[in-house]
Amino acid sequence: MTYHMTFRGAVVPAEPGQSVGAALVAAGIRDWRSTRRGGRPRGLFCGIGVCFDCLITVDGVPDRRACLTPAADGLHLTDTPGDSASEDPALGGPPRKDPAREDPALGGPPRKDPAPEDPALGRGEMGGGHAPSA
Ligand code: FES
Secondary structure (H helix, E strand, O other), X not given: OXXXXXXXXXXXXXXXXXXXXXXXXXXXXOOOEEOOOOOOEEOOOOOOOOOOOOEEEEOOEEEEEOOXXXXXXXXXXXXXXOOOOOOOHHHOOOOOOOHHHHOHXXXXXXXXXXXXXXXXXXXXXXXXXXXXXX
């Protein structure tokens, strides 16, 4: 049995067990979301529910991960705009990372080296990385 979903006015076929994202890609559709900054197209990236690049609106419910949403007969899929809740920390999305704040190479603070604080890692008062003597 083949399912039939709709997206941008077209019928998207899917097989039982397929994800919405897999069905879209199989139908030649590579993007269904745009980024807030720059409006760049997004679709499947990691394919395992980690990156949130594949957010899509399913039957009016926004921010569904297409890679984890099982295809089903009659689903109505629509693009998810870039200002979706999943991208906006003010609306419950993850906090934004500012690379300049985190990367010493970009002016951020130096990374903390756990080794000087942990004698088990072999750095004592000499700081030379020698293993502690017995
Ligand atoms: S493709 Fe990464 S979460 Fe769906």
